[in-house]
Amino acid sequence: MTGDGPCNVFQGAEMDWYSIVKFGHVICALIWVGGGFAMMLNGVFAVRAGDAEGTMRAIRLSSDLGGRLMVPASMLTLLFGLVLCWFWVGFTDLWIVIGLGGYAATFLIGLFYFKPTSERVAAMVERDGITPAALADGKAMLRVARFDYAVMIVVVADMVLKPTFGDTVLLTAMAVVLLAGAAVAFAPWGETAPSEA
Numbered sequence: 001m002t003g004d005g006p007c008n009v010f011q012g013a014e015m016d017w018y019s020i021v022k023f024g025h026v027i028c029a030l031i032w033v034g035g036g037f038a039m040m041l042n043g044v045f046a047v048r049a050g051d052a053e054g055t056m057r058a059i060r061l062s063s064d065l066g067g068r069l070m071v072p073a074s075m076l077t078l079l080f081g082l083v084l085c086w087f088w089v090g091f092t093d094l095w096i097v098i099g100l101g102g103y104a105a106t107f108l109i110g111l112f113y114f115k116p117t118s119e120r121v122a123a124m125v126e127r128d129g130i131t132p133a134a135l136a137d138g139k140a141m142l143r144v145a146r147f148d149y150a151v152m153i154v155v156v157a158d159m160v161l162k163p164t165f166g167d168t169v170l171l172t173a174m175a176v177v178l179l180a181g182a183a184v185a186f187a188p189w190g191e192t193a194p195s196e197a
Contacts, residue, residue, distance in 0.1 A: 018088055025080035029159075032073035033152050039065065040145045047139055052130050056121075059138045063118035066110065074110070078103055095162040098174075102155035109148050117141050143185045150181020 039062050046054030081099070085091050091100075117137060124134040154174045163170045 021080050021083050025077060025084060028073045028076040028080060032070055032077055033156065036070055037149055040142065040149060043142045047142060052135055055135060055138050056125055056130055059118055059121050059141060063122055066114060066118065074107060094164055095158050098158045099155055102151050102158065105151050106148055113144060114141060147181040147185035150177050153177055
């Protein structure tokens, strides 16, 4: 039979490796995206409730689990994805390029913004307690997290729907999601008013 499965080169029992690698890719992505989303919601709910201690707990949780769970899960997601591309799918399709670009964006945001900011906030709280400055940094992290998860939503949609250059409606919708996430995260009106002068 031709045209069945991801690649005709791999047939018979070897086809099972595709399913195993894809399963690993999906499970790691679920941990990475789902776990991070739950932590973000925890922080957003605390901010909306005016719970300063709850907000700081959410930031500390993000900092602790970020290095221990989110980063390994994201790296394994990438590793399994690269294996899938190398042996079965290839790297030339548009949806592959979008997926890799989205992963790179979220990874860099985590490495160069979330990690150092959460460590700085944790040090401030340990040294001075919950100060307006620490709380402001924590709230800023949660706003940026909304953009980060807008990127992740686009990546998940991209992986499932696999758009091509001809899918202009889908590509436009994905761009709108990114712009909406950026607006929520970075627009001045998206900031919460300071609780203390």
